[in-house]
Amino acid sequence: MLVLLVSSCKTNEKEIDSYKFKFQNPSLKIEERVQDLIHQMTLTEKVSQMRYDAPAIDRLGVPAYNWWNECLHGVARAGEATVFPQGIGMGATWNAPLIYQMGTAVSDEARAKHHKFISEGKRGIYQGLTFWTPNINIFRDPRWGRGQETYGEDPYLTSRIGVNYIKGLQGNDSKYLKVVATAKHFAVHSGPEKSRHEDNYQTSNKDLYETYLPAFEAAVKEAKVHSVMCAYNRFRDEACCGSNLLLHKILRDDWGFDGYVVSDCWAINDFWEPGKHELVKTPEEASALAVSRGTDLNCGDCFDPNLKEAVLKKMVDEDKIDLALTKLMTARFKLGMFDPEENVKWSKIPYSVVGSQKHYDLSKKVARESMVLLKNQNNILPLSKDVKSIAVIGPNANSKPALLGNYHGTPKNYNTPVKAISKKLPNATVNYALGSDIAIGWPMLNTIPSSVLKNGENKGLKGEYFKNKNWEGNPEFIKNDSVVDFIWTLKRPIENLTTDEFSVRWTGQLIPNESGKYRIGLRASSAGKLYFDGDLKFEFSDDHEPKTKYFDINLKKGKIHDIKIEYYNYHSDPQAQFVWAKINQDLITPALEAAKKSEVVVLCLGLSPDIEGEEMPVLLEGFDKGDRSDIALPQTQIELMKKVHALGKPTILVLMNGSALAVNWAANNVPAILEAWYPGEFGGNAIADVLFGDYNPAGRLPVTFYKSIKYLPDFKNYNMENRTYKYFKGTPLFPFGHGLSYTNFTYSNLNIPDSITIGSNIEINVEVKNTGDFDGDEVVQLYISHKGKPNTAIRTLVEFERIHLKAGETKKLKYNINPKKYSLINEHGKPVIEPGNLVISIGGKQPGFKGLSNTHTTNVLEKKIALKNK
Incomplete structure (x- = not known):
């Protein structure tokens, strides 16, 4: 036995000798490897690894790593991926084991995509294994635009869905994490969006521990979540990312959390920037405060180089830097990033799982289970498939955004309700009409067709494609693009790109075929500019997900306008669409005509992630910077619904939205209402399956549907009195847990x-x-x-x-x-x-x-x- 022990020791010595640095030896304990790596680093290098876009340390063989990734309901912003129903729809399934399966599928795709990126030498944003998901905040007020990301208003339901999703994401291997999940936003965080950088919330201890903390405690203690994201706001006068109460006492001391804390993006800047929290006066002080209180990783640019200056000025001890770095590097080692890929079982997941039939089937299953039948008077549903004509009307009837919600990937499939119903009824006439804008002042933007675009003798625009992000030098090639409507998933427009950086310049002319007022826009990921008649109308600057910018203008039929679009891409989800809409069109008349010639009407109404979501510039009637100032359906849609209903046709209302709607008139007048949320790429199929009886709905509301905000406390009041099903004293329109079936x-x-x-x-x-x-x-x-x-x-x-x-x-x-x-x-x-x-x-x-x-x-x-x- 003694001989064997000595032999084993000699083997380990040889192994160690074969590595340049001790931390590179995968046979050693992670704790030992992490400490060796940190010991090798200079203070400058340490600080550089505490920012989300950590650079390489070439002399140590440490590759660059970008910590920022998203998988709220499928791998997001990284090109092709299966898109599952939005978080609120996941909550509406009330099926925690199903969400574990979903987490497993999402992390399969995450691993496969990551290893493909690494094989191509790509280590940028949205290409890593550390995901800032799930959002387990409590959806305490229906006005919050980001409530769609959560699992609803109840701490227990949220904890069960959250724990199962985290476990599915992080995997069950005893040595290696599959991915890192991040429970966010810690804590007491659920709007308003427009003041989140300055607000200071107060709650009783009862509300804190009964409502706002249980899901986080379950994530830490049960799911062993490896990361927590601290919130923008202050709680009890302390910034959440600099809170002794939250990050030290509760998270680490009381719950025993041993992972790392990441700031919400640019939240540390709020510590010192004017008009925000203003807790300190300088970025050095802000960095020192954050790290000393327990924030380990900065999504933003405050730590580097300010944290180094803070150490040199003795605002924070270097030991605190080492402690934070220990947590961060432990995560990277647990993900297998410093080990041979053959050692990590998760690296063997093939890329073929991405968008696989198995995952498509699961996405459809989750979508089906998320459907909530709110009303079914006289059992009007399910509809007969023998119907000869059907009208599918509404701004969400053929809307891609209404399938996807926010923080989503790029699907291959966009099965909208009208598309799915048409497929379901191959022998029926399906009469589609838009019917109304989603809200007053928010028309549906569509791709500008080639018929109104000109480039010399060609229809369309001249496209010049560059192998850099600055349109420099000669283009790789020039071609005519009939329209600008591109989503490059697996294949980039330029072959043999070693990075994701490329740029395109489109030029030509726009010649409208009708006079009127138009909204002209560009929907793009990354960054770009739009010039109209030589004037720069707007530009994007490093947007992290596709967003739309636009301007309104009066155009005359046949008048020629010069167009120039400059687009550049820097991450793995390149998209660009040149879009427009004619404003103040009569959309109701064609909708009524469609209804009149149909036996039955399906109205697809609701909201859109273009107007409810995270800190948006949107200012519309009923909407406020991503939040809502009114929870009723937008007036344009109410008018459409009433006029269609007056025709006397059997009418079904399908709602697609991320938050509760006060559909009071519909509840009293429309015979059937189906809540579909933002249901993912197969959402239209799930809706059609329910409407025509191929699936018996059983989803339940994860939130209370109120009749009006006048029955609720002030949005900024975080006390739970008269909020959610637990404390609301009034009569809801539809209560938490409500959902009908076709059986009894x-x-x-x-x-x-x-x-x-x-x-x-x-x-x-x-x-x-x-x-x-x-x-x-x-x-x-x-x-x-x-x-x-x-x-x-x-x-x-x-x-x-x-x-x-x-x-x-x-x-x-x-x-x-x-x-x-x-x-x-x-x-x-x-x-x-x-x-x-x-x-x-x-x-x-x-x-x-x-x-x-x-x-x-x-x-x-x-x-x-x-x-x-x-």
């Missing part, structure tokens, strides 16, 4: 003890039967109410499960509710259990609602039990 479910034989001793589990047995004619899913919801206790929630979701039942089938279900789930959070933020009475409800909905807000296709059973001291 009946609960019976509830067995719960009359009393339990405090500290014991509550055992619940119940039977549920599908008493209808359709096979279908049921979402079992279990709530607890504390009767007679002041300042407590009306009820709290403590368990849920999505099950499938064939027509006539009965299942016996059993649940054990542990003491943590039935405890209360007191004014100190501590869980307490006191003697008293609990009311437990179990069924396919919340109890106690009537009329429209009642889910009439299921029932609820309730039981009061006593909590007693030992």
